Amino acid sequence: MTDTPLLQVSGLTRYFDVSKPWLNRVLEREEKQFLTAAADVDFEIKRGETFALVGESGSGKSTIAKMIVGLVDPSRGRILFDGQEMRFEQGAAMRQLRRRFQMIFQDPFASLNPRWRVGSIIAEPIRTFGIASGADINREVGRLLEVVGLSAADAEKFPHEFSGGQRQRIAIARALSSKPEFIVCDEPTSALDVSVQAQILNLMRDLQDEFGLTYLLISHDLSVVRHMANRIGVLYLGRLVEEADAKRLFTEPQHPYTRMLLDAVPDLALSGRRRKPVTGEIPNPITPPSGCTFHPRCPLVVDICKQQVPAVRTTPTGRAACHLLEESALSSS
Amino acid sequence: MTELHKPRPTGRFGRAWDSDIAYSFRQSPVAVVAAVVSLILILGAVFAPLIAPYDPFNPASLNLMDGFTPPMEPNAFTGNVYWLGTDNQGRDVFSTILYGARISLFVGFAAVLFAMTLGITLGLIAGYRGGWVDSLLMRVADVQLTFPSILLALLIFGVARGFIPPAYREAMAIWVLIVAIGLSEWVQYARVVRGATMVEKNKEYVQAARVIGAHPVKILLRHILPNVMGPVLVIATIGLALAIIAEATLSFLGVGVPPTQPSLGTLIRIGQQYLFSGEWWILLFPSITLLALALSVNLLGDWLRDALNPRLR
Amino acid sequence: MSAPIEKPSEKTPLLSVRDLIVEFPTRRGTLRALDRVSFDIAEGEVLGMVGESGAGKSLTGAAIIGLLEPPGRIAGGEIWLRGQRIDNLPREKMRRIRGRRIGMVFQDPLTSLNPLYTVAQQLIETIRTHMDVSDAEARKRAVALLDRVGIPAAARRIDDYPHHFSGGMRQRVVIALALCAEPELVLADEPTTALDVSVQAQIIDVLKEICAERGASVMLITHDMGVIAETADRVAVLYAGRVAEIGPVRDVIQAAEHPYTAGLMGSIPTLTQTAARLTQIPGSMPRLNAIPRGCAFNPRCPKVFDRCRTDRPELIDRDNGRHVSCWLYDSATQKVAHD
Numbered sequence A: 001m002t003d004t005p006l007l008q009v010s011g012l013t014r015y016f017d018v019s020k021p022w023l024n025r026v027l028e029r030e031e032k033q034f035l036t037a038a039a040d041v042d043f044e045i046k047r048g049e050t051f052a053l054v055g056e057s058g059s060g061k062s063t064i065a066k067m068i069v070g071l072v073d074p075s076r077g078r079i080l081f082d083g084q085e086m087r088f089e090q091g092a093a094m095r096q097l098r099r100r101f102q103m104i105f106q107d108p109f110a111s112l113n114p115r116w117r118v119g120s121i122i123a124e125p126i127r128t129f130g131i132a133s134g135a136d137i138n139r140e141v142g143r144l145l146e147v148v149g150l151s152a153a154d155a156e157k158f159p160h161e162f163s164g165g166q167r168q169r170i171a172i173a174r175a176l177s178s179k180p181e182f183i184v185c186d187e188p189t190s191a192l193d194v195s196v197q198a199q200i201l202n203l204m205r206d207l208q209d210e211f212g213l214t215y216l217l218i219s220h221d222l223s224v225v226r227h228m229a230n231r232i233g234v235l236y237l238g239r240l241v242e243e244a245d246a247k248r249l250f251t252e253p254q255h256p257y258t259r260m261l262l263d264a265v266p267d268l269a270l271s272g273r274r275r276k277p278v279t280g281e282i283p284n285p286i287t288p289p290s291g292c293t294f295h296p297r298c299p300l301v302v303d304i305c306k307q308q309v310p311a312v313r314t315t316p317t318g319r320a321a322c323h324l325l326e327e328s329a330l331s332s333s
Numbered sequence B: 001m002t003e004l005h006k007p008r009p010t011g012r013f014g015r016a017w018d019s020d021i022a023y024s025f026r027q028s029p030v031a032v033v034a035a036v037v038s039l040i041l042i043l044g045a046v047f048a049p050l051i052a053p054y055d056p057f058n059p060a061s062l063n064l065m066d067g068f069t070p071p072m073e074p075n076a077f078t079g080n081v082y083w084l085g086t087d088n089q090g091r092d093v094f095s096t097i098l099y100g101a102r103i104s105l106f107v108g109f110a111a112v113l114f115a116m117t118l119g120i121t122l123g124l125i126a127g128y129r130g131g132w133v134d135s136l137l138m139r140v141a142d143v144q145l146t147f148p149s150i151l152l153a154l155l156i157f158g159v160a161r162g163f164i165p166p167a168y169r170e171a172m173a174i175w176v177l178i179v180a181i182g183l184s185e186w187v188q189y190a191r192v193v194r195g196a197t198m199v200e201k202n203k204e205y206v207q208a209a210r211v212i213g214a215h216p217v218k219i220l221l222r223h224i225l226p227n228v229m230g231p232v233l234v235i236a237t238i239g240l241a242l243a244i245i246a247e248a249t250l251s252f253l254g255v256g257v258p259p260t261q262p263s264l265g266t267l268i269r270i271g272q273q274y275l276f277s278g279e280w281w282i283l284l285f286p287s288i289t290l291l292a293l294a295l296s297v298n299l300l301g302d303w304l305r306d307a308l309n310p311r312l313r
Numbered sequence C: 001m002s003a004p005i006e007k008p009s010e011k012t013p014l015l016s017v018r019d020l021i022v023e024f025p026t027r028r029g030t031l032r033a034l035d036r037v038s039f040d041i042a043e044g045e046v047l048g049m050v051g052e053s054g055a056g057k058s059l060t061g062a063a064i065i066g067l068l069e070p071p072g073r074i075a076g077g078e079i080w081l082r083g084q085r086i087d088n089l090p091r092e093k094m095r096r097i098r099g100r101r102i103g104m105v106f107q108d109p110l111t112s113l114n115p116l117y118t119v120a121q122q123l124i125e126t127i128r129t130h131m132d133v134s135d136a137e138a139r140k141r142a143v144a145l146l147d148r149v150g151i152p153a154a155a156r157r158i159d160d161y162p163h164h165f166s167g168g169m170r171q172r173v174v175i176a177l178a179l180c181a182e183p184e185l186v187l188a189d190e191p192t193t194a195l196d197v198s199v200q201a202q203i204i205d206v207l208k209e210i211c212a213e214r215g216a217s218v219m220l221i222t223h224d225m226g227v228i229a230e231t232a233d234r235v236a237v238l239y240a241g242r243v244a245e246i247g248p249v250r251d252v253i254q255a256a257e258h259p260y261t262a263g264l265m266g267s268i269p270t271l272t273q274t275a276a277r278l279t280q281i282p283g284s285m286p287r288l289n290a291i292p293r294g295c296a297f298n299p300r301c302p303k304v305f306d307r308c309r310t311d312r313p314e315l316i317d318r319d320n321g322r323h324v325s326c327w328l329y330d331s332a333t334q335k336v337a338h339d
Helices: A022-028 A062-069 A092-098 A118-129 A136-145 A154-156 A163-174 A194-211 A220-226 A246-251 A256-264 A303-305 A323-332 B012-018 B020-028 B029-046 B093-129 B133-144 B149-163 B167-199 B206-212 B216-252 B263-274 B280-309 C057-064 C091-100 C121-132 C134-146 C165-179 C197-213 C227-231 C249-254 C259-266 C331-338
Strands: A007-017 A034-045 A050-054 A076-081 A101-104 A180-185 A214-220 A231-236 A239-245 A318-320 C015-026 C029-041 C045-049 C073-081 C103-106 C187-188 C215-222 C234-239 C242-248
Touching: A007 A062, A022 A246, A034 A239, A050 A062, A050 A220, A062 A214, A062 B263, A076 C165, A092 C165, A101 A163, A101 B206, A101 C187, A101 C249, A118 A136, A118 A154, A118 A303, A136 A154, A136 B263, A154 B216, A163 A194, A180 A239, A194 A220, A194 C259, A214 A220, A214 A303, A231 A246, A231 A256, A239 A246, A239 A256, A239 C073, A239 C165, A256 C197, B012 B020, B012 B280, B020 B280, B029 B280, B093 B133, B133 B167, B133 C103, B149 B167, B149 B216, B149 B280, B167 B216, B206 B216, B216 B263, B216 B280, B216 C134, B263 C134, B280 C249, C029 C057, C029 C073, C029 C242, C045 C227, C057 C215, C091 C103, C091 C121, C091 C242, C121 C215, C134 C165, C134 C234, C165 C187, C165 C197, C187 C197, C197 C215, C197 C227, C215 C227, C227 C249, C234 C259, C242 C259
Parallel strands: A050 A214, A050 A231, A101 A180, A180 A214, C045 C215, C045 C234, C103 C187, C187 C215
Antiparallel strands: A007 A034, A007 A076, A231 A239, A239 A318, C015 C029, C015 C073, C234 C242
């Protein structure tokens, strides 16, 4: 029973209709246009681990996070939480499920209602789920504020009285208030300064140990992901191109895109490592390249890459979707 | 360097006085004068029964012999002196202005409240729900904007008169007026609220509420509404001036409140009949009051708009 | 009063900033956003300027090019560009220095490019404003420059509008625009922050190479230590509107002297480190209206002692090309420590 992954995502797909208005389409003789934000994404997250999704803009990482917490409806695919399918429309069962997951957002200046006192902000999930009432709420809010490193007296203040890092602590306290098992962290530190980022990352780790939390970490920063995650999924234009154990992804990248991303990380250690120049930019996701969407930038491109979408296959470190792995698999057998 | 920074005051009033908006108010002489003028006029209207030297609507206290008394001059027959003179029926102009302003302000406030409630509700729904609901509401708003609002109010007024039995018409006139002005002004509120709602609903604090499954009505009322009220207040202030003018216009055209309960507009209508026969005061003083009221409220709205606009700060 | 500053050689530095003070008058008193900032940029040098948000790094840049947003104003200090004082120049003269002698690259390429004109029009106009060349000659130069910054098919694409280019390509165009009048100094304020990771490296490479080729000095303002490590020769670390430390990049990154810099470096997660916890500096940078007495960093400093709470440390010349404003390196303190 405990072996069931806490979260299972299969075939998760989301299209966005980005067509011009009907009249323009008729006059300009254009087809409807769709943007594929996520295509057939599969992954599992085990209890107590931190799974990270990395990717650049247009990779679909935020869309996937939003589908998991019910902010965006999937076009296709299933999301199982603790073996139960998530149906966000309604129902008492969904209410019970909702209590068990939470989300931390990127921008601490937008994620707290400026007109609410901090105490009300943190108490909102407690009230919505009816976890406590009356004076117990205030006591719980005070306790949560202390858990995240603020003081109980801060409940009376408004968000604008706090710095970015303190606001992110308040957002974390709010996420913890419904006593969730699973927290989706969407770029939780990318709006913060590095010294504050360190405080928040350390806090997230401490809380994970203390409450046995499971994290889905969305980030564009490979160093942050390397520091926090057990396993990492790499996204490119809405597709999962590689998934691997966190340590091995950095030492043995399987997919050429992963390798390219690693090369692009600035070398702070000044080891003299000469970075390979990265070429090209991310294509327009409305008209993605044929076959493997990475082929126009891939240094190892062969003919088949331009025609067929590569299947995901098992690698020594996890999984990856690349025709080259397929061929080497064929030739070695 | 630390002594440069004054300690922040404590207490509810102290904090309000210290706030940026209060500071910007103190720094703007126009806003202060406009606020004082509006306040005097509003207080005068509210406490008209206490302040007014005469009750102009009590037929028993009227003496037709007092009619057409010029300001500050004793009446030829009775010897009574009136600050601002009297009208054709011998009513004290100062008293009628106080009572008239009372009606004008009541209609203005009520119409703004009505337009605001309607506009905010529809704007919140259109902005949050989006899709066809939004398209429908906004097309209705667009169509309404193609009519001059005074024409629309006349139309509503006319239609309402057709439905109300003659016996109730006088009593209902003021409410019909409020609905007519309110219905012709809701579009502005709806548009502004819709725009602000579309911005706010994508902010992360709203998403955080959606993640825990908070009910949409609760999200709209408790999260989004308080954050879209700033621009609404600005429109409401300017809208008050507009509503007062609209009421005056309708009453001037004779479709507003009945002459037994005259508003400033009605007084002006009565007064303009005597302008060229020498009794200028019957027209002039109500007109000045209307002008002062509309202008000061409008200036206050302009200041509020600038003070709340973060780009200008 | 003036802080001790190194002289890289006996030549005058290209840019010299001395005791720069920038203030913002507010109704609650005057906020001092920059407090006696001093540094030099030598010919051909890339100086990185790092600091967290609110440390004053962008303000320093804005003060140098005379684009402080009112009510901000320079309340003290001097700025010298190759021996000419530029902080008190009339607006019109400063405008001619901007673009001609100091090129600018900002975070958002769209603020530097006018969407209503083609890239060719903007480049040619800038070149002809600052240099006496014909239209055809200016166009030839513009195409060559675009080609150099890595725009494919430059001769054709030069007639496109800015919105036809992707984010990375736009930033290349901005770099071309900044360099087209052959400035002596390029001021780059967070040039890569808005770009994707894989594009950031390309832009940094282009900026660095092309400035080196033309002998232009660069003042690179960024919050990203990685970018500094890859690009800069020397780095200045700002904290609460004051310079905490200046020195060669390698020295500062690998052996920071100021406790703030050391904490900052430790708090950055890297691809090679293995520690479970990151070093963290407690608290956050003070707001401008609450900068503590003495050293601005003292309430957060792990090595704080009495003197830090009362006296403000000036930049101390460490004789190895490094400067640090910390009482730990004051000779008097060290004597006490050794005794």
